[in-house]
Amino acid sequence: MSRMPLAAEFTLDREMVVDLFAGGGGTSTGIEMAIGFPPDYACNHDPVALAMHAANHPHTIHLSKDVWKLDPLREIPAGPVGLLWMSPDCRHFSKAAGGALRNRKVRDLAWVGVRWAKARRPRIIMLENVEEFLTWCPLMANGQPNMRRKGETFRKWVRQLQKLGYAVEWRVSRACAYGAPTIRQRLCVIARCDGEPIVWPADTHGPRESLPVASGILRPYRVAADCIDWSIPCPSIFLTPEECEEWYRLTGQRVQR
16 A cells, blocks of 8 residues: 555545544554554544544544444545454453443444445455454343354354455464563454455564574563653552642642643
């Protein structure tokens, strides 16, 4: 996807990038680092989330809408879509949900990708979610997942993309293997319809004590401390609000709201 850096310079001979579930903008930053420009369009029904994305990516066009109410044909200019990125709400798949009732509307958000595949046929569709997304299945009358049909809806979703001419692959991996300071596992799905192979990135980092790291083939996993600017004074997270106020008063630091 060759393109000038600014989304505002869109012309019909360039592929567009669309982020359907825009939040803080971390993914958009990664996309820009990878291909040289941020998403052309970002969508979210939450104006606060979208405002944060806009602050980090001012050259992206922001659409404050429910993804199901966003018309891919009318509200996105004509032209090829090179990448459709989706990170739909994971709350109703995550282990953290526990025994909470699931919301079908939230669980079915990924189907919007099939809608886009039919309407605009993005060359590449990518989805990121928790690994439990692989268990996507119908809900029972009591609002709990029917685990006897574990993964049934996920497989149906994949088949729908395949019927539309997409090759679909997925992997569960940790971003620490690529230099991010987190060990949380994430599911990544890649679908493409341009006939090109799906290529997964090779690991760049590994356990500090491993042979590949010791031999210099991989770099050691990064930790959160590597990303913290320790020169910035701040109170302990274990202080009460009142103790924090006192800390700011004594140090003369400005309260960060």
